Amino acid sequence: MVNQAQLNLLTLRKLLIVAAAMFGFGYALVPFYQKICEVTGVNNVIKADEVANTQIDVARFVTIEFDSNLRSHLPWTFRPLQTNVRVHPGELTTVSYEIRNNSARTVTGQAIPSYGPQVAGRYFRKLDCFCFTQQTLQPGEVRQMPVAFVVDQGLPGDVNTITLSYTFFEVEGTAKQAGG
Template identity: 70%
Template sequence: MVSHAQANQQTLVKLLVVACAMFGFGFAMVPFYRVLCDALGLNSVLKPDLPPVNTQVDTGRFLTIEFDANLRSNLPWTFTPVEKSVRIHPGALTQVTFEVRNRSDRRVTGQAIPSFGPQLAGRYFKKLDCFCFTQQTLAPGEARRMPVVFVVEPGLPQDVNTVTLSYTFFEVEGKAGKDS
């Protein structure tokens, strides 16, 4: 046993180093995942899309774009689209407005996350400007009108006639005190 003691200590230290390194590796997966997502073009809903090139407005086709605004349960805001829906041609540059108001007596920072119905429409829905690209901080009682500028590419499959753009505002906790 005694003759083993020193060798055992050395093995213990080596294995502890491995265990600590693997604990670090778990956290290293976070930036690695970001880099991989950027490289593969995943998770890009919160970044401006490149404007489509050589887009022709397809005047022979009408699309209904519906807007939907949601709040995650604990966010003390009101959030509504100014237009409930618009009828547009694929390829036409369109601007719509959303309104948001802070009903509470504290500064609150929120982040909107977009989603599309049907989901596959997201690929053809190019947002050139959107309030979801940055976090929004509202002072107590402050109201804000926020634009979304988008183009729906004419490549959108023919059987899709209605696209719903839905936003959900989430509170960014711990950010309330700072300006965005």
């Protein structure tokens, strides 16, 4: 029976290693997922896009609506300086947003864009955007920030309006890029 017990302990050890490795694997999925997104180009919403073709399709108009949101307790005012613009696909357009820090402390924020309808995100190319970097505002500071974009000519014909919506999140001191 000693052999039996030793054999069992050996199996126990092997299986514990598998369990511990799988716990690590769960965490390894995080960089793996980010790498996949980077390679396949999914989810690169806060990186500058490249525009291959700027042929302007003058026959077609697309309305771009601008929206702004603040996540929970961020003590800022955040608004687009125009509610909408009408553009041709392929036409380089620049619009501005304004942020103001209403609090008595220095606050850093990060904006995350999203698109409605969702499918439009693939055809909305941002060349310059305040969402590419974190924004730090001193108490009372006001900043106007540009967004330069081109709508790709490949935009499906049934999409006539795109809503560009930004949400500003507060970046806390301890909370910098821990997720990778």
